[in-house]
Amino acid sequence: MRYSNLIKIALKALANNKTRALLTMLGIIIGIMSVIVILALGSGAKESIKDQIGTMGSSDMIMIMPYMGQEGGVTQSASNMQSLKREDYESLLNDAKFLKAVSPVVTTGGQAISGSNNTPTTMYGVSPSYLGIRNINVSSGAIFGDDDVSRATKVCLLGRTVADNLFPDGEDPLGKTIRFNSTPMKVVGLLESKGASSVGQDQDDMIIAPFTTVQKRFLAINHLHSIYASTVSEEYTNEAMAEIKEILRRNHKILEGNDDDFQLMSMEEVMGTIDSVTGLLTTLLACIAGISLLVGGIGIMNIMYVSVTERIKEIGLRMSIGAKGIHILIQFLIEAVIISLLGGLIGIILGWAVSAIAGLFLDMNTVIQPSSVIISFAICTLTGIFFGWYPAKKAANLNPIDAIRYE
Numbered sequence: 001m002r003y004s005n006l007i008k009i010a011l012k013a014l015a016n017n018k019t020r021a022l023l024t025m026l027g028i029i030i031g032i033m034s035v036i037v038i039l040a041l042g043s044g045a046k047e048s049i050k051d052q053i054g055t056m057g058s059s060d061m062i063m064i065m066p067y068m069g070q071e072g073g074v075t076q077s078a079s080n081m082q083s084l085k086r087e088d089y090e091s092l093l094n095d096a097k098f099l100k101a102v103s104p105v106v107t108t109g110g111q112a113i114s115g116s117n118n119t120p121t122t123m124y125g126v127s128p129s130y131l132g133i134r135n136i137n138v139s140s141g142a143i144f145g146d147d148d149v150s151r152a153t154k155v156c157l158l159g160r161t162v163a164d165n166l167f168p169d170g171e172d173p174l175g176k177t178i179r180f181n182s183t184p185m186k187v188v189g190l191l192e193s194k195g196a197s198s199v200g201q202d203q204d205d206m207i208i209a210p211f212t213t214v215q216k217r218f219l220a221i222n223h224l225h226s227i228y229a230s231t232v233s234e235e236y237t238n239e240a241m242a243e244i245k246e247i248l249r250r251n252h253k254i255l256e257g258n259d260d261d262f263q264l265m266s267m268e269e270v271m272g273t274i275d276s277v278t279g280l281l282t283t284l285l286a287c288i289a290g291i292s293l294l295v296g297g298i299g300i301m302n303i304m305y306v307s308v309t310e311r312i313k314e315i316g317l318r319m320s321i322g323a324k325g326i327h328i329l330i331q332f333l334i335e336a337v338i339i340s341l342l343g344g345l346i347g348i349i350l351g352w353a354v355s356a357i358a359g360l361f362l363d364m365n366t367v368i369q370p371s372s373v374i375i376s377f378a379i380c381t382l383t384g385i386f387f388g389w390y391p392a393k394k395a396a397n398l399n400p401i402d403a404i405r406y407e
Helices: 003-015 018-054 086-095 146-150 160-166 211-219 234-251 267-310 312-320 325-362 370-396 400-405
Strands: 061-066 099-114 117-126 138-141 155-158 177-180 183-191 207-210 226-231 262-266
Touching (some): 003 018, 003 325, 018 370, 061 234, 086 226, 099 160, 099 211, 117 160, 117 211, 146 211, 160 183, 183 207, 207 211, 226 234, 234 262, 262 267, 267 325, 267 370, 312 325, 325 370
Parallel strands (some): 117 207, 155 183
Antiparallel strands (some): 061 226, 061 262, 099 117, 099 177, 099 226, 138 183, 155 207
16 A cells, blocks of 8 residues: 555545544643744843843953952951952063963942032942953943053043933033042043943943052952953953963962962853753753643553444455555554644744744844754654554454444
């Protein structure tokens, strides 16, 4: 018997029971749709997080922070540790071959005041190269220079949130003098808006000033809270981190075998962690959604059992006129696979539509990977074969005479 005839017979049998076939497909449709939607949302979320993290700094950025050790049995915060000095910054700037930019960072919180307007914010003391490392642009005015750093000049750049709070009437802040706590600071530039970070922090709620100004006029310290650097190329991140470690251990006179009093973190490591976490969560959710595929497969097996029972006489008649067991087996397998594939196709279409709608509501770009569609079709085929095999085998093993006599 030709396979084309078997396919026609299978399609006719399904057409005679349209409602039952559609209800049988429902589990496959929901399962495939759920898997595709979750994978699309997971991929979209991963790209969105990467883009947001990218606003925090260049992809080749390395952060150097004091090690949060213990003093007197109390764990100290990084800002309280004093292991990083200006000499470390200068050594990295002059001796590191794999770094293209280095900036010290000191921070302090306080009240920014202009006339009758005031707002709490954070001041970042940095060098001019900090803006390039953090992918921060100046929208108007200009950044302070190295002379301002060496003379601890009282100049600053305002983030958009601070500027809007201090000058709510749209007045141009450039050239104006504000006060941070009680110290006057001249505004020499405005920063481009960056929006919220991936953790919801307002990246425009900041003031940037020379690090020497913040050290001397606000904090009265000579150590650094952290150092930011960018490598000559992203591919040299590991070499740059090894070089930084060597220079700082030499500066701090750390003996072989002793622990570092600083810690390093690269954007590459942050991205890797994000990839790992989001990938794990997406896989976990996809596996949970895939349980409905199992339920759909059981539904296929159940309905194929019913179909075999209802058509025992038909099977007996066909076998009595020459149909072989293998033909009966293939026919019922074809029915199971068609149900599964049609359900999968509808599930893929619905998954694409739901992903697009969810992306609009969540304001993110959902990414449907071609591999997820291919895997969905493969799962549908295997589901049809796996769960349709046993009922089909039962039909193929029927005795023709017993089948004809079946009531």
